[in-house]
Amino acid sequence: MIESRPAHAGMPVADVDTPALALDMPAFTRNLERMQAELAGSGVALRAHGKAHKCPDIAKRQIAMGAVGVCCQKVSEAEVFVDAGIDSVLVTNEIVAAAKLARLAGLARRADIMVLCDDASVVPLLGESARAAGTALKVLVEVEVGGKRCGIAPGEEAARLASLIERESGLSFAGLQAYCGSAQHKPDYAERRDMMARVVEAVKTTLSALGEAGLTRAYVTGGGTGSYPFERDSGVFTEVQAGSYAFLDTDYARILDEDGAPLQTFEQSLFILSTVISRPTKNRAVLDAGHKAHSMDSGLAGIAEPPGGQVTGQSDEHMVVALDEGTPGFAIGNQVRLIPGHVDPTFNLHDWLVCIRGDAVEDVWPIAARGPGL
Amino acid sequence: MIESRPAHAGMPVADVDTPALALDMPAFTRNLERMQAELAGSGVALRAHGKAHKCPDIAKRQIAMGAVGVCCQKVSEAEVFVDAGIDSVLVTNEIVAAAKLARLAGLARRADIMVLCDDASVVPLLGESARAAGTALKVLVEVEVGGKRCGIAPGEEAARLASLIERESGLSFAGLQAYCGSAQHKPDYAERRDMMARVVEAVKTTLSALGEAGLTRAYVTGGGTGSYPFERDSGVFTEVQAGSYAFLDTDYARILDEDGAPLQTFEQSLFILSTVISRPTKNRAVLDAGHKAHSMDSGLAGIAEPPGGQVTGQSDEHMVVALDEGTPGFAIGNQVRLIPGHVDPTFNLHDWLVCIRGDAVEDVWPIAARGPGL
Numbered sequence: 001m002i003e004s005r006p007a008h009a010g011m012p013v014a015d016v017d018t019p020a021l022a023l024d025m026p027a028f029t030r031n032l033e034r035m036q037a038e039l040a041g042s043g044v045a046l047r048a049h050g051k052a053h054k055c056p057d058i059a060k061r062q063i064a065m066g067a068v069g070v071c072c073q074k075v076s077e078a079e080v081f082v083d084a085g086i087d088s089v090l091v092t093n094e095i096v097a098a099a100k101l102a103r104l105a106g107l108a109r110r111a112d113i114m115v116l117c118d119d120a121s122v123v124p125l126l127g128e129s130a131r132a133a134g135t136a137l138k139v140l141v142e143v144e145v146g147g148k149r150c151g152i153a154p155g156e157e158a159a160r161l162a163s164l165i166e167r168e169s170g171l172s173f174a175g176l177q178a179y180c181g182s183a184q185h186k187p188d189y190a191e192r193r194d195m196m197a198r199v200v201e202a203v204k205t206t207l208s209a210l211g212e213a214g215l216t217r218a219y220v221t222g223g224g225t226g227s228y229p230f231e232r233d234s235g236v237f238t239e240v241q242a243g244s245y246a247f248l249d250t251d252y253a254r255i256l257d258e259d260g261a262p263l264q265t266f267e268q269s270l271f272i273l274s275t276v277i278s279r280p281t282k283n284r285a286v287l288d289a290g291h292k293a294h295s296m297d298s299g300l301a302g303i304a305e306p307p308g309g310q311v312t313g314q315s316d317e318h319m320v321v322a323l324d325e326g327t328p329g330f331a332i333g334n335q336v337r338l339i340p341g342h343v344d345p346t347f348n349l350h351d352w353l354v355c356i357r358g359d360a361v362e363d364v365w366p367i368a369a370r371g372p373g374l
Numbered sequence: 375m376i377e378s379r380p381a382h383a384g385m386p387v388a389d390v391d392t393p394a395l396a397l398d399m400p401a402f403t404r405n406l407e408r409m410q411a412e413l414a415g416s417g418v419a420l421r422a423h424g425k426a427h428k429c430p431d432i433a434k435r436q437i438a439m440g441a442v443g444v445c446c447q448k449v450s451e452a453e454v455f456v457d458a459g460i461d462s463v464l465v466t467n468e469i470v471a472a473a474k475l476a477r478l479a480g481l482a483r484r485a486d487i488m489v490l491c492d493d494a495s496v497v498p499l500l501g502e503s504a505r506a507a508g509t510a511l512k513v514l515v516e517v518e519v520g521g522k523r524c525g526i527a528p529g530e531e532a533a534r535l536a537s538l539i540e541r542e543s544g545l546s547f548a549g550l551q552a553y554c555g556s557a558q559h560k561p562d563y564a565e566r567r568d569m570m571a572r573v574v575e576a577v578k579t580t581l582s583a584l585g586e587a588g589l590t591r592a593y594v595t596g597g598g599t600g601s602y603p604f605e606r607d608s609g610v611f612t613e614v615q616a617g618s619y620a621f622l623d624t625d626y627a628r629i630l631d632e633d634g635a636p637l638q639t640f641e642q643s644l645f646i647l648s649t650v651i652s653r654p655t656k657n658r659a660v661l662d663a664g665h666k667a668h669s670m671d672s673g674l675a676g677i678a679e680p681p682g683g684q685v686t687g688q689s690d691e692h693m694v695v696a697l698d699e700g701t702p703g704f705a706i707g708n709q710v711r712l713i714p715g716h717v718d719p720t721f722n723l724h725d726w727l728v729c730i731r732g733d734a735v736e737d738v739w740p741i742a743a744r745g746p747g748l
Contacts, residue, residue, distance in 0.1 A: 004450070006748055017473060019746045051690065073691040076378070093691065094651040094660075096707050099391060118652055119706055149692055150652035150660050181689060277468040278492055278524035286468075286524050291719035293746035297665050297688070314671070315555060316425065316718045317447040317467065317747060318523055332493055333470050344690045345665035349722070349746055372393045372667035372723055373691060374380055 007354045007361045014335055016361065018275045019293035021350040022337075023247075025357045027269035029061075031246045034265055035228075036066040039240070044232045047071050047090060047221060049243025052344050054369035055353055056084030058246070069112070071221075071241050074373030075100045081369070082111045090114040090221065092177060092241065094142070094150055096122050098129070100374070105133035116142040116177050118152045123164045123171070130170030138174040139165045140221065143206050145199040147181040154202035159209035166215060175219025178203045179241065184226030185298075187254045196230035203236045225266070226255055244343045251298040251342055271304055272338040272346070273354070274319065276330050285309065285330040287319040289338065294319070295345035302339035306330065311338075380647075381728045381735045388709055390735065392649045393667035395724040396711075397621070399731045401643035403435075405620045408639055409602075410440040413614070418606045421445050421464060421595060423617025426718050428743035429727055430458030432620070443486070445595075445615050448747030449474045455743070456485045464488040464595065466551060466615060468516070468524055470496050472503070474748070479507035490516040490551050492526045497538045497545070504544030512548040513539045514595065517580050519573040521555045528552075528576035533583035540589060549593025552577045553615065558600030559672075561628045570604035577610045599640070600629055618717045625672040625716055645678055646712040646720070647728070648693065650704050659683060659704040661693040663712065668693070669719035676713035680704065685712075 006020035016022070039046055048062035050070040059070045059081055069088025070081055078089045094116055095104055107113050108130070117126060117139050130137040141162050144151030152158050158176070166173040183195045203220055210216060223231035223240035225248075231237035244252055247270035255263050274289035291314060294301050300311045301319065306329030313320040319338070323330055330336070340346040347353075348370055355363040380394035390396070413420055422436035424444040433444045433455055443462025444455050452463045468490055469478055481487050482504070491500060491513050504511040515536050518525030526532050532550070540547040557569045577594055584590060597605035597614035599622075605611035618626055621644035629637050648663035665688060668675050674685045675693065680703030687694040693712075697704055704710070714720040721727075722744055729737040 004748060017471070017748045019748075021746075093662075096651050097391070097649055118654065121706055144654055148658070149654075149689070149694060151654055153654075275471055277470050280492065280518055280523075280525055280527075284522070288467075289746070291669060291671050291716075292722045295665060295669075296671055315523070320523060332495055342665075348666045351745060371725060372395075372663070374378060374391045374393075 005352050005364050007364050009361055009363050011361045013273070013356050013359050013361060016273050016354055018273050018335065019289035020273045020352070020354050021347065022271045022273050022354045022356050024269045024271065025355050025362055027267050028246055031266045031269055032062060032065045035242060035245045038228070038265065039232060042232045044237060045239045047239050047241050049224070049241050050077060050081055050369070052243030052247065053347050053367070054080070055347070055365055055367050056081060056086065057365040059086055060084070062246070068239070072369070075104050076371065076374045077369040078107055078113065079103065082107050084368070086111070088112040092116060092179065094118055094122065096125065098125065101125055101129035102132065105129040105135055105137060108135040108137055109133060114138040114140055114174055116140050117161065117165060118142045118150050120161055120164055123168050127168035127170045137171050139171050140175050140177045140219070141165070141173070142177040143202060145178045145180045145202045146183070146195060147179065149181060154206045155209045158206045159213045159215065162210055162215050163213055173215060173217065175217040175221065176203060176206060177221055179222040179224070180227065184224045185251060186226070187256050189256055189258045189260070192227060193230065196227055200230070200234045200236060207236065225252060247343045249298070249340045249343045250302045268304065268339055270340060270343060272301065272340060274336050274338055276332050276334045276336060279330065279332055283323050283325070285321040285323055287321060287336055288317065289319050290315050290317040292316060293349055294338065294340055295342050295349060297345060298342035301341055304337040304339050306336065309336070379726050379738050381738050383735055383737050385735045387647070387730050387733050387735060390647050390728055392647050392709065393663035394647045394726070394728050395721065396645045396647050396728045396730050398643045398645065399729050399736055401641050402620055405640045405643055406436060406439045409616060409619050412602070412639065413606060416606045418611055419613045421613050421615050423598065423615045424451060424455055424743070426617030426621065427721050427741070428454070429721070429739055429741050430455060430460065431739040433460055434458070436620070442613070446743070449478050450745065450748045451743040452481055452487065453477065456481050458742070460485070462486040466490060466553065468492055468496065470499065472499065475499055475503035476506065479503040479509055479511060482509040482511055483507060488512040488514055488548055490514050491535065491539060492516040492524050494535055494538055497542050501542035501544045511545050513545050514549050514551045514593070515539070515547070516551040517576060519552045519554045519576045520557070520569060521553065523555060528580040529583045532580045533587045533589065536584055536589050537587055547589060547591065549591045549595065550577060550580060551595055553596040553598070554601065558598045559625060560600070561630050563630055563632045563634070566601060567604065570601055574604070574608045574610060577608070581610065599626060621717045623672070623714045623717045624676045642678065642713055644714060644717060646675065646714060648710050648712055650706050650708045650710060653704065653706050657697050657699070659695040659697055661695060661710055662691065663693050664689050664691040666690060667723055668712065668714055669723060670715050671719060672716035675715055678711040678713050680710065683710070
């Protein structure tokens, strides 16, 4: 259920047991500094997305660097973060099951807790759980802004739901969630800009409907690593929910700026350490990391080092690498440093994060909220 | 790191906390019986693949039903199975790191352990670990039979490697592994048959080369749920390594028989229990299970019940379902039973397996070897 630690502080990175998830500490720290610099003076806060890493040690560093708190997707994640002493947690998801709502309301006795709602039928359940726990729950209305997942229609429908929440004993209407997942992963700048223009328009329509209903609220949260400059400069968002900015992956590496060049703001800090276990031919190496160490929902992993190889396939426990003619560095037993295709589900496969600095292991952190998420 | 149990024995299935992995016990038991019936009288044994489920409770039932032991891919999995009292474990993978080899050789003091080798450079490392542990390791030569992953070329090259192993103090050459992963997932019968004919040919060539080298060994292992009838009837395989047969998934459901009809030997026993958390439109429902509860490397999940919906997308924590006009059963809070796209990496996401019988939870088993696998 919990695997042994693949490393201990002070050991050489070359000796880490593989497959293991590794964080380059200098790159990670620079990423945290850069996001705070990106938002400085904008009046827009960072709420770090804890669902990306599920690791309280990381969340604490994000908050120390200026984040106002964390967000996450699951009650079980919120519990881990509150237990670790984080006092402001937004669950960016609809919670509807009675047992989960009871746990969430319980957490609100120990920390500042917010949750989303997109349906009138859930309002009495939310109210009941808050009243039963003798606490107050802050509820955001989630507005559908183009992601075609959860969320109520913007404008009057959203305002009617906000009124219902505000009238429900035990609840307070706290603001809006407007997150467009698809805008995070659009490589083309113009597509991203146009998509985000529609998001901002939907938020403005909803704020206006809220104003007419006497429910003026300033708090508007959303966005992520792929879109945050648009939320920051929108004039309506007060908070962005970036998570991947601290790590990056091959999917974010495909995102381009206005001139069609790859974005340079953040750098790759997250890697999978793997080992060559087979060299059946001159042009093929096989690594000890597959679906159970790397999530390929956004594509295959990249290779950070050594150079000269390209991942061509992944199965449950193996990764197949095609090698350029005469490439050294892929002998049996050699360590290969992979770039994950997608941060969040890859973190979720690992129990431990190996923090590295140069050639040495600096620390090993538990990915304490790992799991399907109850 | 370990999530709370999503259920307890005796509770209604409808009350299981979601997302959760569930095993229909009657269907699971029938699958175990059917595989033993399929092999009965053939002289070919079943070695149940523990990498599919990573769960000792399941492995014990497979052995009680007639399996000769388990196989798995990782030393960490072998440790969990040996700790659970299973006394015959084949690691169907190349193990090359010194620390892992030391653990593997240590296990050989407590159980019958076998491991693969496909490269002469690893033979001294295997020997050293066995001698250091004061034990003997049984080593199989892995032959490349079309899967283009690990494995040495069949015939004389394989026989030379077998000789090296046999001469190395602390090791004994025990037989051949000939596994063709791609043959497991070919829907078309004729393609599967032709691929397996090449596998059997490669095994025969190698057995002949071994005979010439004075290394006659009867033990030939390989195959899986998609190909086992070919190994069983080959005249050269002595063992099949099926794992998914006990559970099935949408990928295996695509496999066809000689007449182009779906295979009927086994039935779906593994499900993901999820909950509707949002109903933004009449035609869209959103479930609380995404990449962290279901691995979509082999495609999206199917829906076992209720009828009338089709999964159209999956993100980290959500699944989007398109609903037929007027479909009931997808109200907020309702439970939806999903069919996984791929057994092995989906098991790996969960800490607990909820055993169900009819409408009640019968037991909850730990997926004790879950993890990237050290």
